[in-house]
Amino acid sequence: MPDSTKLRLGVNIDHVATVRNARGGYTPDPLRAAKLAEDAGADGITAHLREDRRHISNSDIARLMETLSLPLNLEMAATAEMQRIALDHKPHAVCLVPERREERTTEGGLELTHEEDRLARFIAPLQHAGCRVSVFVAADEHQIEAAKRIGAQVVELHTGAYCDAHTAHEFSQRDQELKAIRAIASYASELGLEVHAGHGLSYETIDQIAIIPEIQEMNIGHFLIGEAIFCGLKTAIHQMREIMDKARKVR
Numbered sequence: 001m002p003d004s005t006k007l008r009l010g011v012n013i014d015h016v017a018t019v020r021n022a023r024g025g026y027t028p029d030p031l032r033a034a035k036l037a038e039d040a041g042a043d044g045i046t047a048h049l050r051e052d053r054r055h056i057s058n059s060d061i062a063r064l065m066e067t068l069s070l071p072l073n074l075e076m077a078a079t080a081e082m083q084r085i086a087l088d089h090k091p092h093a094v095c096l097v098p099e100r101r102e103e104r105t106t107e108g109g110l111e112l113t114h115e116e117d118r119l120a121r122f123i124a125p126l127q128h129a130g131c132r133v134s135v136f137v138a139a140d141e142h143q144i145e146a147a148k149r150i151g152a153q154v155v156e157l158h159t160g161a162y163c164d165a166h167t168a169h170e171f172s173q174r175d176q177e178l179k180a181i182r183a184i185a186s187y188a189s190e191l192g193l194e195v196h197a198g199h200g201l202s203y204e205t206i207d208q209i210a211i212i213p214e215i216q217e218m219n220i221g222h223f224l225i226g227e228a229i230f231c232g233l234k235t236a237i238h239q240m241r242e243i244m245d246k247a248r249k250v251r
């Protein structure tokens with residue numbers, strides 16, 4: 001069992017870039033958000049370089065790598081182009097995510113079982129370059145077993161369905177999703193995989209995920225950037241951190 005008191009917060013800055021790109025130009029600058037997040041106690045910065053570059057750009061990744069002292073977790077699809085970019089920059093971590101152009105956000109987890117050989121070959125050079133590789137998957141034991149077989153070090157569990165059910169007040173569905181996340185976090189940890197979680201998390205949904213002892217890192221973006229409009233990014237991160245830490249302590 002990993003050190004259950006240590007729970008890292010990765011702040012996803014994609015949507016600072018979304019706002020910037022709505023007008024073109026340079027503001028608001030995701031790098032400035034990353035530095036503020038660092039000052040506010042984030043343990044890492046996450047950025048998703050999408051194929052269509054709808055938010056984070058190649059130059060954002062280059063600037064983050066040049067100036068950031070926090071570890072960068074680069075989310076990307078498992079394509080040759082993204083592998084080249086990751087190998088050029090060698091971020092601390094790479095998180096493989098599914099990507100479809102028409103989706104608004106990363107709607108589901110990866111379907112690893114259909115392409116294990118290709119993904120194992122895709123991951124190997126990234127790990128050789130020193131990147132910690134995670135795969136973004138649903139709470140499904142087949143995906144966890146496949147993650148282990150392809151050599152990923154980390155699984156990031158998709159919390160979107162849990163958060164959506166909570167927001168829609170579908171409480172029996174929510175409880176079912178939570179039960180699955182708990183069981184799969186425990187199973188993944190038994191298999192020797194590090195466990196992360198993310199997607200859709202807010203002040204209301206974080207505590208029940210933070211309480212799960214195997215989870216070592218949460219990656220949160222949209223809610224924090226939205227909250228920052230009202231109270232500033234530092235305050236939003238402090239508040240999230242406080243809820244996470246409190247949940248972890250009261251286990």
Ligand code: PXP
Nearest residue numbers: 106136198199200219220221222
């Ligand atoms: N983790 C992964 C793998 C993601 O793809 C995303 C969304 O980019 C997040 C976490 C953060 O999700 P949200 O922006 O809903 O907090």
